[in-house]
Amino acid sequence: MERPIDVLNNAKGKRVLIKLKKGPEISGLLQALDLHLNMWLENAEQISEGETIKLGTVLVRGDNILYVSPEKSEKE
Amino acid sequence: MERPIDVLNNAKGKRVLIKLKKGPEISGLLQALDLHLNMWLENAEQISEGETIKLGTVLVRGDNILYVSPEKSEKE
Amino acid sequence: MERPIDVLNNAKGKRVLIKLKKGPEISGLLQALDLHLNMWLENAEQISEGETIKLGTVLVRGDNILYVSPEKSEKE
Amino acid sequence: MERPIDVLNNAKGKRVLIKLKKGPEISGLLQALDLHLNMWLENAEQISEGETIKLGTVLVRGDNILYVSPEKSEKE
Amino acid sequence: MERPIDVLNNAKGKRVLIKLKKGPEISGLLQALDLHLNMWLENAEQISEGETIKLGTVLVRGDNILYVSPEKSEKE
Amino acid sequence: MERPIDVLNNAKGKRVLIKLKKGPEISGLLQALDLHLNMWLENAEQISEGETIKLGTVLVRGDNILYVSPEKSEKE
Amino acid sequence: MERPIDVLNNAKGKRVLIKLKKGPEISGLLQALDLHLNMWLENAEQISEGETIKLGTVLVRGDNILYVSPEKSEKE
Numbered sequence: 001m002e003r004p005i006d007v008l009n010n011a012k013g014k015r016v017l018i019k020l021k022k023g024p025e026i027s028g029l030l031q032a033l034d035l036h037l038n039m040w041l042e043n044a045e046q047i048s049e050g051e052t053i054k055l056g057t058v059l060v061r062g063d064n065i066l067y068v069s070p071e072k073s074e075k076e
Numbered sequence: 077m078e079r080p081i082d083v084l085n086n087a088k089g090k091r092v093l094i095k096l097k098k099g100p101e102i103s104g105l106l107q108a109l110d111l112h113l114n115m116w117l118e119n120a121e122q123i124s125e126g127e128t129i130k131l132g133t134v135l136v137r138g139d140n141i142l143y144v145s146p147e148k149s150e151k152e
Numbered sequence: 153m154e155r156p157i158d159v160l161n162n163a164k165g166k167r168v169l170i171k172l173k174k175g176p177e178i179s180g181l182l183q184a185l186d187l188h189l190n191m192w193l194e195n196a197e198q199i200s201e202g203e204t205i206k207l208g209t210v211l212v213r214g215d216n217i218l219y220v221s222p223e224k225s226e227k228e
Numbered sequence: 229m230e231r232p233i234d235v236l237n238n239a240k241g242k243r244v245l246i247k248l249k250k251g252p253e254i255s256g257l258l259q260a261l262d263l264h265l266n267m268w269l270e271n272a273e274q275i276s277e278g279e280t281i282k283l284g285t286v287l288v289r290g291d292n293i294l295y296v297s298p299e300k301s302e303k304e
Numbered sequence: 305m306e307r308p309i310d311v312l313n314n315a316k317g318k319r320v321l322i323k324l325k326k327g328p329e330i331s332g333l334l335q336a337l338d339l340h341l342n343m344w345l346e347n348a349e350q351i352s353e354g355e356t357i358k359l360g361t362v363l364v365r366g367d368n369i370l371y372v373s374p375e376k377s378e379k380e
Numbered sequence: 381m382e383r384p385i386d387v388l389n390n391a392k393g394k395r396v397l398i399k400l401k402k403g404p405e406i407s408g409l410l411q412a413l414d415l416h417l418n419m420w421l422e423n424a425e426q427i428s429e430g431e432t433i434k435l436g437t438v439l440v441r442g443d444n445i446l447y448v449s450p451e452k453s454e455k456e
Numbered sequence: 457m458e459r460p461i462d463v464l465n466n467a468k469g470k471r472v473l474i475k476l477k478k479g480p481e482i483s484g485l486l487q488a489l490d491l492h493l494n495m496w497l498e499n500a501e502q503i504s505e506g507e508t509i510k511l512g513t514v515l516v517r518g519d520n521i522l523y524v525s526p527e528k529s530e531k532e
Contacts, residue, residue: 002108004116007135021098021140022477026523032458037114037137038493040460044525059463060523061493064477067102067136069120078184080192083211097174097216113190113213143178143212145196154259156266159287173250173292189266189289219254219288221272230336232344235363249326249368265342265365295330295364297348306412308420311439325402325444341418341441371406371440373424382488384496387515401478401520417494417517447482447516449500 008033011070016041019066024048026060027071037062084109087146092117095142100124102136103147113138160185163222168193171218176200178212182222189214236261239298244269247294252276254288255299265290312337315374320345323370328352330364331375341366388413391450396421399446404428406440407451417442464489467526472497475522480504482516483527493518 008016011030018026018039025048028041039062044055084092087106094102094115101124104117115138120131160168163182170178170191177200180193191214196207236244239258246254246267253276256269267290272283312320315334322330322343329352332345343366348359388396391410398406398419405428408421419442424435464472467486474482474495481504484497495518500511 002116004108004110004114004135006108007116007133020522023522032460032462034460037135038460040458040463055523055525056528057463058523058525059460059493061518061521062137063139063519064522065137066096066099066140067131067134069131069134072132078192080184080186080190080211082184083192083209113211138213139215141213142172142175142216143207143210145207145210148208154268156260156262156268156287158260159268159285189287214289215291217289218248218251218292219283219286221283221286224284230344232336232338232342232363234336235344235361265363290365291367293365294324294327294368295359295362297359297362300360306420308412308414308418308439310412311420311437341439366441367443369441370400370403370444371435371438373435373438376436382496384488384490384494384515386488387496387513417515442517443519445517446476446479446520447511447514449511449514452512 005033005035005037007070008037008039008068015071017069017071018060019069020064021066022064026055026058028055028058030070034062037065037068039065039068081109081111081113083146084113084115084144091147093145093147094136095144096140097142098140102131102134104131104134106146110138113141113144115141115144157185157187157189159222160189160191160220167223169221169223170212171220172216173218174216178207178210179223180207180210186214189217189220191217191220233261233263233265235298236265236267236296243299245297245299246288247296248292249294250292254283254286256283256286258298262290265293265296267293267296309337309339309341311374312341312343312372319375321373321375322364323373324368325370326368330359330362332359332362334374338366341369341372343369343372385413385415385417387450388417388419388448395451397449397451398440399448400444401446402444406435406438408435408438410450414442417445417448419445419448461489461491461493463526464493464495464524471527473525473527474516475525476520477522478520482511482514484511484514486526490518493521493524495521495524 028044031040033039044058046053104120107116109115120134122129180196183192185191196210198205252274256272259268261267272286274281328350332348335344348362350357408424411420424438426433480502484500487496500514502509
């Protein structure tokens with residue numbers, strides 16, 4: 001049976017967009033995640049009011065997350 | 077014995093409407109869910125003040141949810 | 153020994169009124185509930201400042217609830 | 229060894245006053261309670277700015293509670 | 305090995321002062337407590353902006369507490 | 381393997397400074413602590429806008445804490 | 457299988473930057489961490505509106521954290 005988290009397990013190595021409960025959006029290449037939605041991202045960027053700040057490698061604590069969306073690959 | 081979550085297990089593959097504690101409503105085709113109400117949606121949309129934004133595939137973290145409502149099929 | 157939740161187990165199939173921590177009241181026919189007070193309602197309505205909005209079938213996440221009150225049947 | 233909750237186990241069938249974290253006070257006859265301080269009250273009333281509203285039977289979710297006080301019987 | 309809660313186990317029967325996260329201070333004779341810092345107090349008083357309100361017997365839910373301080377006996 | 385809490389286990393008997401999520405700072409001699417960061421302090425003081433208030437013995441509930449810093453001994 | 461926390465296990469002894477949910481940023485040399493993201497830092501600094509305050513040794517409680525970013529070494 002599929003679990004919600006499988007949508008992210010399938011997105012490893014791809015770029016995901018994290019919408020936080022408060023504050024900016026964060027995007028990055030998904031390296032690892034767990035059941036709390038803690039996420040390790042590479043090449044991460046913070047997007048706030050149209051401005052992009054490079055964060056590099058980050059661990060986002062899952063309890064800050066509203067939703068996560070894997071970016072569509074161009075072939076899809 | 078029926079559990080509250082069964083109302084959503086029966087709604088897999090159908091469109092559900094998520095009312096968040098704060099912020100916009102999100103609707104999408106329910107792909108998977110768990111006991112925390114984490115939900116994987118396909119063809120998701122965010123509805124905020126009458127404006128609709130396409131989100132595509134999303135994983136909504138369950139602790140943000142006020143209530144979830146499966147859309148009625150037209151035959152019902 | 154009676155548990156608090158038994159007051160709602162006895163109210164299955166009857167209309168209950170949910171007072172949320174924030175925002176509107178929700179009423180509906182109680183179909184199922186669990187120990188977190190997650191509740192599956194049928195024929196649900198949202199009552200906000202005197203205005204009633206039909207919600208149909210909903211699953212309310214229990215952590216939003218301040219209190220729940222089963223409606224008295226007219227014979228009581 | 230006595231536990232804090234024993235003060236309420238001893239108050240079953242008596243009127244208790246619940247001070248909520250936010251909003252009104254609620255009083256009622258204590259029917260049942262659990263370790264989360266979920267409480268089933270009969271003949272409950274909500275007291276807000278001097279105004280009393282009859283609630284009848286309610287289940288109060290324990291995480292809303294600041295403190296609970298059993299009313300003194302007149303013989304005490 | 306000593307645990308933080310032992311400072312309150314040693315204060316049973318004595319007056320303690322509870323500083324809440326929000327709102328008034330509460331003092332009372334400590335009757336019982338548990339690991340969540342739920343506390344049963346006798347002869348409790350609420351102190352708010354210099355005004356004292358008698359509460360009598362109360363059970364304070366531990367998650368509201370910032371800190372607790374046992375009153376010094378006069379011999380100490 | 382070292383755990384974060386070991387930095388405080390090594391600070392027992394020494395003065396620590398607690399930065400709370402909201403409100404004043406609290407300092408005191410660390411007597412005992414647990415994994416939730418509940419802390420028993422002796423000779424505690426509350427520091428708020430440059431003003432110091434003596435608290436004596438306190439148990440600080442760990443969920444209020446932003447960070448804790450052991451004071452450097454003068455020899456270090 | 458990699459876990460999100462491994463990105464920080466690999467950063468022990470290096471400087472990390474902690475973005476808090478509210479308030480300042482904190483940076484320091486990572487000494488130890490656990491699954492709640494409680495973190496023991498040495499030579500920590502608090503950065504708030506361009507101003508830097510030396511904190512020395514700190515234990516940051518994990519539930520305050522939005523994200524953590526290990527600083528890139530200059531060779532990378």
